[in-house]
Amino acid sequence: MRAIFRQELEQLGDNLIEMSQLVATAVQKAAKALADSDLALAEQVIDEDEQINELERTVDEMCVSLLARQQPVATDLRVVVTGLMMSTTLERMGDLARHVAYVARGRYPRTAASGDVQKLLNKMGKAATEMAKLVVSLMESRDLSEAARIETDDDHLDQLHREVFTRVLNKDNELDRQELIDIILLARFLERFGDHCVSLARRTSFLVTGDLSNSVSLPLEEDATDPHAG
Amino acid sequence: MRAIFRQELEQLGDNLIEMSQLVATAVQKAAKALADSDLALAEQVIDEDEQINELERTVDEMCVSLLARQQPVATDLRVVVTGLMMSTTLERMGDLARHVAYVARGRYPRTAASGDVQKLLNKMGKAATEMAKLVVSLMESRDLSEAARIETDDDHLDQLHREVFTRVLNKDNELDRQELIDIILLARFLERFGDHCVSLARRTSFLVTGDLSNSVSLPLEEDATDPHAG
Numbered sequence: 001m002r003a004i005f006r007q008e009l010e011q012l013g014d015n016l017i018e019m020s021q022l023v024a025t026a027v028q029k030a031a032k033a034l035a036d037s038d039l040a041l042a043e044q045v046i047d048e049d050e051q052i053n054e055l056e057r058t059v060d061e062m063c064v065s066l067l068a069r070q071q072p073v074a075t076d077l078r079v080v081v082t083g084l085m086m087s088t089t090l091e092r093m094g095d096l097a098r099h100v101a102y103v104a105r106g107r108y109p110r111t112a113a114s115g116d117v118q119k120l121l122n123k124m125g126k127a128a129t130e131m132a133k134l135v136v137s138l139m140e141s142r143d144l145s146e147a148a149r150i151e152t153d154d155d156h157l158d159q160l161h162r163e164v165f166t167r168v169l170n171k172d173n174e175l176d177r178q179e180l181i182d183i184i185l186l187a188r189f190l191e192r193f194g195d196h197c198v199s200l201a202r203r204t205s206f207l208v209t210g211d212l213s214n215s216v217s218l219p220l221e222e223d224a225t226d227p228h229a230g
Numbered sequence: 231m232r233a234i235f236r237q238e239l240e241q242l243g244d245n246l247i248e249m250s251q252l253v254a255t256a257v258q259k260a261a262k263a264l265a266d267s268d269l270a271l272a273e274q275v276i277d278e279d280e281q282i283n284e285l286e287r288t289v290d291e292m293c294v295s296l297l298a299r300q301q302p303v304a305t306d307l308r309v310v311v312t313g314l315m316m317s318t319t320l321e322r323m324g325d326l327a328r329h330v331a332y333v334a335r336g337r338y339p340r341t342a343a344s345g346d347v348q349k350l351l352n353k354m355g356k357a358a359t360e361m362a363k364l365v366v367s368l369m370e371s372r373d374l375s376e377a378a379r380i381e382t383d384d385d386h387l388d389q390l391h392r393e394v395f396t397r398v399l400n401k402d403n404e405l406d407r408q409e410l411i412d413i414i415l416l417a418r419f420l421e422r423f424g425d426h427c428v429s430l431a432r433r434t435s436f437l438v439t440g441d442l443s444n445s446v447s448l449p450l451e452e453d454a455t456d457p458h459a460g
Binding site (some may be wrong): 078171 | 293294297298301303304307308311314315318395398399401407408410411414415418
């Protein structure tokens with residue numbers, strides 16, 4: 001019974017790692033589709049999101065089944081409950097990557113942005129991809145130095161987000177309305193993606209250290225529409 | 231033991247209802263603060279969000295404690311797991327109301343938008359408030375006709391969201407960059423708020439009917455930056 005239980009917990013961890021890999025691939029492809037105006041790649045991200053959703057359902061059912069049959073306590077219980085939370089977060093990250101891909105697809109053969117703002121959005125896409133890869137690596141290794149790096153990288157991503165606002169507010173940058181809408185939402189999607197990476201990093205830290213103080217949902221964003229708010 | 235368990239499950243339900251009430255109040259006040267450029271009201275929403283976050287922590291701890299001590303199965307297990315999911319959703323809705331309040335505060339003594347677009351945003355704020363009140367009522371009564379109304383109301387909210395984009399894309403509407411940013415993000419916050427109401431309605435339906443088919447996370451948004459996408 002216990003052996004099966006351990007095996008199932010391991011399977012749960014593997015499924016979460018697989019989800020995080022799919023999410024990292026999705027955001028990487030979405031960012032590339034956006035940068036290169038690559039329609040086929042954007043379509044791929046949109047189609048492949050269903051795999052992530054499917055895995056979320058699998059993980060959730062697995063967690064509920066584990067709770068019902070194995071009635072875990074203490075650390076094992078935390079692993080299962082945290083697994084439920086993480087699958088929801090990863091599914092949402094997949095959605096955000098899909099949203100980015102939608103914009104790339106919608107503007108094809110043009111790019112959604114151009115010039116300096118495009119460069120900034122590309123940087124945001126790369127930063128989000130790096131963070132997602134760190135999440136995969138953290139979930140595989142449980143090396144908490146990677147959790148710390150995710151927090152630092154998120155500060156960088158937030159900084160880029162603020163720079164996008166600064167550029168957009170500068171009227172010297174000629175932007176039509178559709179470009180403005182796209183840029184603001186793309187920056188928001190990528191910034192939220194980063195927040196979710198931080199949430200995963202904190203939950204993983206909590207599983208490793210048992211210290212809840214840094215793992216609960218902290219305010220990750222201040223004034224979302226005011227780039228000067230911090 | 232069972233009597234205590236039932237009592238605790240009831241307490242869990244009461245806490246979730248209380249969270250939903252706080253969230254409904256938050257979005258109502260935030261929408262009013264935005265419409266009337268009411269700084270004090272905006273500040274209230276921002277301050278009071280901590281109560282919602284606090285209740286989320288309480289609910290989560292309660293759920294984990296229930297799982298550990300009572301080891302529920304079948305329906306009771308679903309109630310507890312769903313409670314965990316719902317508290318996360320409600321907490322996020324509180325954040326979205328807070329974001330709306332941030333914009334109201336940031337633009338005071340001006341309003342964030344004016345003219346027709348302001349009217350549309352006010353309609354969105356009212357629609358979101360109505361939906362949040364229906365969520366409270368649904369969670370209290372378990373009357374599934376209210377779940378159906380939430381779905382219908384969300385279609386209306388999405389329609390208003392698309393109208394905002396249409397107006398913003400029309401260059402005849404004079405809007406400066408800050409207004410554009412505010413409008414796009416406010417519309418997005420309120421539209422997401424509605425999605426979360428639908429998610430809560432589906433989870434509640436699932437608890438009542440046991441039918442999962444309509445309760446899992448369905449794609450609630452299509453192309454988030456293209457108002458013509460559906």
